[in-house]
Amino acid sequence: MPECLPTIILSDDVVFPNIQRELEICKAYNIDAVRLSLEKYGGRLLITSTKKLKTSNLEKGDVLDIGVVCDVLSLEEFREAGGSRTVLVIRGLSRAKISSCESKIVEVGGEKGVGVWFSECRLVRTRQPNRNKCKTAILKVFRKQGLSLSKDEDKTRILVKLLRDSSGDLEQIIDKIADAWEKDRKGVLEAKKFLLCDPDLFNRLNLMLSIEGKKNKRGINIFDLPTGDDVQAIIEDKISKRVTRNISRQQKEFYLREKLRVIKEELGDSSSKEIEVKRIRGLLEKGHFPPNVIEKAREELQRFEMCSSYSNEATVIRSYLDWLLNLPWMYVSQDETDLKKVQKTLNDSHFGLEKIKDRIIEFLAVKKKSKQETGTIICFVGPPGVGKTSLAHSIAKALKKRFVKISLGGLYDESEIRGHRRTYVASMPGKIIRGLRQAKVKNPVFLLDEIDKISVGYHGDPVHALLEILDPKQNTEFNDHYLEEDFDLSKVMFIATANYEENIPDPLWDRMEVIHLRTYTEKEKLNIAKEHVVPDVLNSVGLEKDDLQFTDEALLFIIQRYTREAGVRNLKKNIEKIARKVVKELVVDKNKVSVITPVEVRTYLDYEIYDVTKKDDESIPGVVNGMAYTDFGGDLLPIEVNHTAGKGGLSLTGNLKDTMKESANVALAYVRANEELFGLKNQEIDWNNIDINLHVPTGGVPKDGPSAGVTITTALISSFLNKPVSSKIAMTGEITLRGKVLPIGGLKEKVISAVRGGVDTIFYPDENTKNLSDIPDDVKEKVEFIPVKHYTEMFEKIFVK
DSSP, X not given: OXXXXXXXXXXXXXXXXXXXXXXEEOOHHHHHHHXXXXXXXXXXXXXXXXXXXXXXXXXXXXXXXXXXXXXXXXXXXXXXXXXXXXXXXXXXXXXXXXXXXXXXXXXXXXXXXXXXXXXXXXXXXXXXXXXXXXXXXXXXXXXXXXXXXXXXHHHHHHHHHHHHHOHHHHHHHHHHHHHHSOTXXXXXXXXXXXXXXXXXXXXXXXXXXXXXXXXXTTOOBOOOOOOHHHHHHHHHHXXXXXXXXXXXXXXXXXXXXXXXXXXXXXXXXXXXXXXXXXXXXXXXXXXXXXXXXXXHXXXXXXXXXXXXXXXXXXXXXXXXXXXXXXXOSSOOOOOOOOHHHHHHHHHHHOSSOHHHXXXXXHHHHHHHHHTSOOOOEEEEEOOTTSSHHHHHHHHHHHHTOOEEEEEOTTOOOTHHHHOOOSSSTTOOOOHHHHHHHHHOSSSOEEEEETGGGOOOBTTBOHHHHHHHHHOXXXXXXEEOTTTOSEEXXXXXXXXXXXXXXXXXXXXXXXXXXXXXXXXXXXXXXXXXXXXXXXXXXXXXXXXXXTTXXXXXXXXXXXXXXXXXXXXXXXXXXHHHHHHHHHHHXXXXXXXXXXXXXXXXXXXXXXXXXXXOOOOOSSOOBTEEEEEEEETTEEEEEEEEEXXXXXXXXXXXXXXXXXXXXXXXXXXXXXXXXXXXXXXOGGGTOOGGGEEEEEEOSOTTSOBOOSTTHHHHHHHHHHHHHTOBOOTXXXXXXXXXXXXXXXXXXXXXXXXXXXXXXXXXXXXXXXXXXXXXXXXXXXXXXXOEEEEXXXXXXXHIIIIIO
């Protein structure tokens, strides 16, 4: 069966079977072929030569049809003053017929896009000559080689016996003699290629019997062959040169190192290696390490002392020991156990978030009572800017723990978590171990930021590594690929953050307790701005409290008209912008005191970016206030309906998405099915000859969701009855074909936006009554809440009473 092997292609040399020799290779594709052979083919490869001397733009047709299957014995790179040399030692096994040879792009040593030549080859057998002809020919070869039968009968007799017992030994002798020829002599390279490729052993003998200046039947120029003594001398010369080269290199290195050592001694500077060894021994004596770490460090230190200071191995060992001995294997910090102090610290650093703070205190209370790690991993989920990261930082501050943060956004390589194996100089531990070294204790608060944005690549799945880290039953023996020693992570308090819960990988989500951080209300943003943002901004620009003051109206004006966000990041940016302008003015007029009102806000920030949606001053048939929930809060959502003569179609405009379109169709179907109940029979509506137009203003903003179902239904009925619905009424709820009103999300944000828009009555699904407790008391005081289970209840209150 043909076999596909990585291939080395030589342009100025020929390799023969049954020969062990070294080759100096410099072409990248040849070096990569050797690396691939060692990595995936057990060190086996094919070596062949080019038909003509060619060093560039190698093509398929440039190589010989015969090659030699070889085993790689060693591959070494020698660095010298003029550069580096790559030396390969191989053992030739047998000739092989090449059926195809082509270059392919493969992965070698983790590196993609590497070009390597491959050959489809099959082993070939040499055609054996007639035994009598063979004896005659070999005697001539011996004479040509200077071997006299009368003078060297013992040697001749041994060789003849070998030929008689096995014709294969003759092939080995010819190959060894050919390999000993110096390739630099004229015609030698072509002769070697002929001896390699000709399948007939007798033809090879005839070549050796040819004389210089003549041509054999294949037209190859021949030369005088070296004598037997010459062959031995050539081999001895090769060995001598190689030994001399190695000795010279070693002597050069020894001389330079000794010279460097003496220079440092003359300057009063001790050997850097000795200093490093002393430093490491000092760390071992003074530090607190587990027995297995001490044993491992001593083993590596012994290796370090034995190798050269300037070798790559020394660099790798030095880096490894530095990591191993600078980790907090036994060091823990003393936590704050007074929960009242913890509560106060959380209250001082974050406004609101009462339920979240209570859950954190519960978590800490259980840990204190049980006197052991709870194993619970907290995950804060919420929109950007609501304080997930700062809350984790405040927890660390409240507990007097060290704080470490790593970002997992876009992470796709498992080695970034588990570490890289010590196979190259730049290897290092993963993010977890690096974070613990930064913390210098084994019980910090460890924030895993953006855990919902982990990616999966061809380097492995980081999620699988995180599973071990976040599992209390496994993380007591976390094994980093770089350290190769187990590290106990059970005392680490892991906190994760995410923007979207649905994007968290299921195995991780199952191991964490998710705590939702919702959008801040305007009142919460106002308090955060007064208590935290403004003082921080004043401090950052070098202003005192009396130099710049913001009125509540000004802050609220910025919140409503210049920001649309769930958190307070853009609010802080706008306050910083005002502060910088005030600083510029104070430099000119040092006695000026600035009090910022809405007028000054407009002066410093230009005109408003956003408008607050207000209810209409008058009530119009077909126009009803809905309520929308967005990533940055809520807003009023007026829905407009009118109808004209037409062909019975429903036109939906206002950038509506699929779910909202379906909700409009359900509402229309419900109204048509109950036209008598709603008093539409008297209107004598011909559904097949009217066009209904439904529009939701602000067409540039996409809108989706089922919660506008009751609003669309009410707008349709209002338009057909020509009865206006009070603009002080707003409503939300999903409707079914049977008129049931189903629960919705974001009630808190919707109600706050409706009250801000001037609404005083809100219809909402009865099943959402439990969510009223989330709404601030000052908001609930300004509005009447009417729960409904079925749309007919809403119809009675709006159109009948």
